[in-house]
Amino acid sequence: MASSESLLPVSSQQDPLSDSRCDSIPESRRRRPIKVHLAIYSGFLLIALYVTLIITHGGSAPKNDVNDDTTVESRARLAGVSEKSNDHIWNLSNDLKGEAFAWNNTVLSWQRTAFHFQPEKNWMNDPNGPLFYKGWYHFFYQYNPNAAVWGDIVWGHAVSKDLIHWLYLPFAMVPDQWYDANGVWTGSATFLDDGSIVMLYTGSTDKFVQVQNLAYPEDPKDPLLLKWTKFSGNPVLVPPPGIGAKDFRDPTTAWKTSDGKWRITIGSKINRTGISLIYDTTDFKTYEKHETLLHQVPNTGMWECVDFYPVSKTKDKGLDTSVNGLDVKHIIKASMDDTRIDHYAIGTYYDSNATWVPDNPSIDVGISTGLRYDYGKFYASKTFYDQHKGRRILWGWIGESDSEAADVQKGWSSVQGIPRTVALDTKTGKNLVQWPVKEIESLRLGRKKFHMKVEPGTVVPVDVGPAAQLDIEAEFKIKKDDLEVVFGDDSVEDDKEFSCETSGGATVRGALGPFGFSVLADQSLSEQTQVYFYVTKGKDSKLKTFFCTDTSRSTMANDVVKPVYGSFVPVLKGEKLTMRILVDHSIIEGFGQGGRTCITSRVYPTKAIYGATRLFLFNNAIDATITASFKVWQMNSAFIHPFSANDLGVPSST
Amino acid sequence: MGDIVDKTCKQTPDYSLCLSLLRSDPRSSSADTVGLGLILVDKIKALGTETLGQINMAYKTKPMLKKPLDECNLRYKTIVDVDVHTAIIAIRGNPKFAEGAIVDAGVEASVCEGGFPKGQSPITGLTQKMNKICDVTRAIVRMLL
Numbered sequence: 001m002a003s004s005e006s007l008l009p010v011s012s013q014q015d016p017l018s019d020s021r022c023d024s025i026p027e028s029r030r031r032r033p034i035k036v037h038l039a040i041y042s043g044f045l046l047i048a049l050y051v052t053l054i055i056t057h058g059g060s061a062p063k064n065d066v067n068d069d070t071t072v073e074s075r076a077r078l079a080g081v082s083e084k085s086n087d088h089i090w091n092l093s094n095d096l097k098g099e100a101f102a103w104n105n106t107v108l109s110w111q112r113t114a115f116h117f118q119p120e121k122n123w124m125n126d127p128n129g130p131l132f133y134k135g136w137y138h139f140f141y142q143y144n145p146n147a148a149v150w151g152d153i154v155w156g157h158a159v160s161k162d163l164i165h166w167l168y169l170p171f172a173m174v175p176d177q178w179y180d181a182n183g184v185w186t187g188s189a190t191f192l193d194d195g196s197i198v199m200l201y202t203g204s205t206d207k208f209v210q211v212q213n214l215a216y217p218e219d220p221k222d223p224l225l226l227k228w229t230k231f232s233g234n235p236v237l238v239p240p241p242g243i244g245a246k247d248f249r250d251p252t253t254a255w256k257t258s259d260g261k262w263r264i265t266i267g268s269k270i271n272r273t274g275i276s277l278i279y280d281t282t283d284f285k286t287y288e289k290h291e292t293l294l295h296q297v298p299n300t301g302m303w304e305c306v307d308f309y310p311v312s313k314t315k316d317k318g319l320d321t322s323v324n325g326l327d328v329k330h331i332i333k334a335s336m337d338d339t340r341i342d343h344y345a346i347g348t349y350y351d352s353n354a355t356w357v358p359d360n361p362s363i364d365v366g367i368s369t370g371l372r373y374d375y376g377k378f379y380a381s382k383t384f385y386d387q388h389k390g391r392r393i394l395w396g397w398i399g400e401s402d403s404e405a406a407d408v409q410k411g412w413s414s415v416q417g418i419p420r421t422v423a424l425d426t427k428t429g430k431n432l433v434q435w436p437v438k439e440i441e442s443l444r445l446g447r448k449k450f451h452m453k454v455e456p457g458t459v460v461p462v463d464v465g466p467a468a469q470l471d472i473e474a475e476f477k478i479k480k481d482d483l484e485v486v487f488g489d490d491s492v493e494d495d496k497e498f499s500c501e502t503s504g505g506a507t508v509r510g511a512l513g514p515f516g517f518s519v520l521a522d523q524s525l526s527e528q529t530q531v532y533f534y535v536t537k538g539k540d541s542k543l544k545t546f547f548c549t550d551t552s553r554s555t556m557a558n559d560v561v562k563p564v565y566g567s568f569v570p571v572l573k574g575e576k577l578t579m580r581i582l583v584d585h586s587i588i589e590g591f592g593q594g595g596r597t598c599i600t601s602r603v604y605p606t607k608a609i610y611g612a613t614r615l616f617l618f619n620n621a622i623d624a625t626i627t628a629s630f631k632v633w634q635m636n637s638a639f640i641h642p643f644s645a646n647d648l649g650v651p652s653s654t
Numbered sequence: 655m656g657d658i659v660d661k662t663c664k665q666t667p668d669y670s671l672c673l674s675l676l677r678s679d680p681r682s683s684s685a686d687t688v689g690l691g692l693i694l695v696d697k698i699k700a701l702g703t704e705t706l707g708q709i710n711m712a713y714k715t716k717p718m719l720k721k722p723l724d725e726c727n728l729r730y731k732t733i734v735d736v737d738v739h740t741a742i743i744a745i746r747g748n749p750k751f752a753e754g755a756i757v758d759a760g761v762e763a764s765v766c767e768g769g770f771p772k773g774q775s776p777i778t779g780l781t782q783k784m785n786k787i788c789d790v791t792r793a794i795v796r797m798l799l
Binding site for chain 2: 102147149150151182183185204208246301302337338340403404405408409558559
């Protein structure tokens with residue numbers, strides 16, 4: 001292509017640090033697509049590249065030649081490959097040049113979220129035993145009362161009327177028995193036929209053996225379920241023969257068999273094969289172990305936090321865990337200890353012999369190319385059936401991506417994702433869809449609507465006022481003529497195999513992408529996180545769409561993990577491209593195509609904070625003009641606070 | 655025929671370093687994988703403590719480096735007080751948290767080193783050693799997953 005656009009971002013002669021930037025655009029033009037001089041936008045992209053190069057090259061100036069593009073891409077690919085396979089993988093030898101950002105309290109305290117669940121301080125990990133009882137949603141969680149790192153684990157407890165406005169309660173369980181002395185670990189709740197609750201949880205014994213224990217509310221008349229009694233006969237299950245003492249944890253919610261017994265599954269491993277053990281019980285005190293497994297998948301390692309539940313094939317409502325029948329598929333989900341990734345698969349459950357068979361064995365549970373609830377930072381997740389509103393709700397632990405030094409300095413670590421409804425995608429039948437619970441809309445304040453046409457290679461500021469607490473719902477259309485040109489033009493190559501994680505992030509331009517939002521950006525875009533679509537043209541002239549989040553430029557700080565996350569997202573004929581983004585300080589949750597592909601990321605800007613946070617819309621495609629129709633809401637705080645007498649009798653906000 | 659130390663070290667990125675670290679501790683001959691991991695975490699603690707001493711001395715000999723030395727002081731204190739402690743308690747119970755702590759120790763060391771102007775770090779050798787030991791320790795902890 002002859003136009004200079006196609007040479008962006010590297011061969012422009014524009015000084016990357018020139019002063020001509022977006023903030024010189026007059027206010028009166030802010031609601032229309034702003035096409036500023038090309039050089040300014042090449043300046044933007046060069047700034048972004050420059051920053052990337054500083055971070056990866058330790059301050060050496062970029063050379064202005066065409067090879068830079070490939071150099072950046074291949075370095076990003078290396079970083080992408082290493083980070084893809086394991087969270088917190090660092091190339092410890094060379095990558096951390098340049099001054100460390102000296103974290104200070106101003107920058108750190110901005111990181112606390114306004115409407116995601118997190119304790120007032122210290123470390124949190126897995127969600128535990130979520131349930132709805134006597135008008136309250138209950139949430140328990142792995143918690144360290146003593147430090148901002150893992151250890152001394154107790155069950156924290158909080159309640160809410162609406163899954164959004166949480167009230168802290170005293171700890172539900174602490175390690176006060178020999179059988180949980182080294183940790184009151186993850187567990188799940190089951191409702192018995194008479195409506196009473198039993199809780200099964202893993203204890204790490206005084207000898208570090210993993211056992212399963214039974215607990216129940218001390219006073220079932222207490223709607224707050226403040227106190228819990230541990231069964232005097234604990235532990236109810238110990239590692240069976242052939243199973244390692246440390247490979248036996250996280251019992252599931254039980255479901256009824258056709259025999260009228262209760263059945264649970266517990267993840268484990270045999271050598272490198274991840275497995276799920278099956279136990280039947282009538283009283284939760286004594287159990288029969290099946291000789292066969294619910295399922296197993298070689299080379300997946302230890303299965304933590306196994307979850308097993310039915311989904312309707314035809315309706316998008318949730319199902320009680322015991323439901324079975326012709327209209328039902330079953331999901332097995334497991335958290336892979338080796339990779340810290342949550343995987344799930346859809347299949348068929350055979351109650352008579354307690355086995356489960358995947359619909360598609362090539363993407364079985366735990367296979368690296370298989371399905372994930374979330375392609376970002378999201379682990380140890382757990383669902384529960386919300387009998388109050390007839391839906392299945394998913395909780396996920398969102399850890400930090402920063403250094404422990406920063407966690408200790410700021411005094412806390414980890415948040416929970418916003419609870420999501422989860423159901424089978426009745427249109428594709430091949431994946432789940434997740435969506436933030438509707439109650440979150442009660443936090444929306446004001447609304448701004450935008451409709452913008454964005455030419456290739458353009459970044460547009462979106463004026464929404466404060467930009468650290470936002471709910472964005474957007475719809476994108478690629479200009480039809482541009483699509484036809486791209487398809488008709490043989491000289492426009494089919495995109496080589498694209499992957500969000502390894503194809504270099506949002507500055508790498510294709511014919512039809514990337515385009516989306518830059519969130520948590522500062523005015524000069526020296527820090528930004530891009531949430532975007534990337535559409536590729538395949539050999540068979542079929543479009544393939546990817547939904548990604550690029551955190552590689554989210555912060556100047558160099559002691560933070562900054563991957564590019566994402567995955568393919570199914571787009572059916574006639575559908576527009578849609579995305580939803582929840583921005584809440586140091587967490588971003590992105591939902592592509594109605595929640596078919598979800599990405600949660602943690603970011604730690606040093607400049608794009610407080611009054612300096614901005615929102616931009618960008619189109620980095622080479623050939624396609626994009627039309628974006630979107631709404632942006634400010635989000636109120638959820639004011640999560642300790643329960644007090646004033647909170648009794650507070651009406652729910654839905 | 656190799657003993658457990660030999661077999662274990664063969665699965666780490668630095669076989670000879672692993673051997674020298676483990677064999678220097680008499681407990682290694684009768685240790686299981688957890689025990690070997692704990693020996694290495696001890697080495698991380700010792701090296702971190704030694705480096706803190708060097709940092710302290712450097713305040714006097716290179717006062718113009720106060721800012722990066724302050725950062726290193728913070729980072730190495732994190733290694734010795736936080737990462738080591740977490741690794742020790744997690745390695746027996748839930749090793750993935752030990753892996754996280756050990757990876758973090760390497761990050762803290764690298765971030766500290768990166769804060770010095772080129773060629774002016776008084777602790778480069780120690781930082782490099784920390785990274786190598788963390789790599790080896792991490793490989794051993796991953797065997798427990």
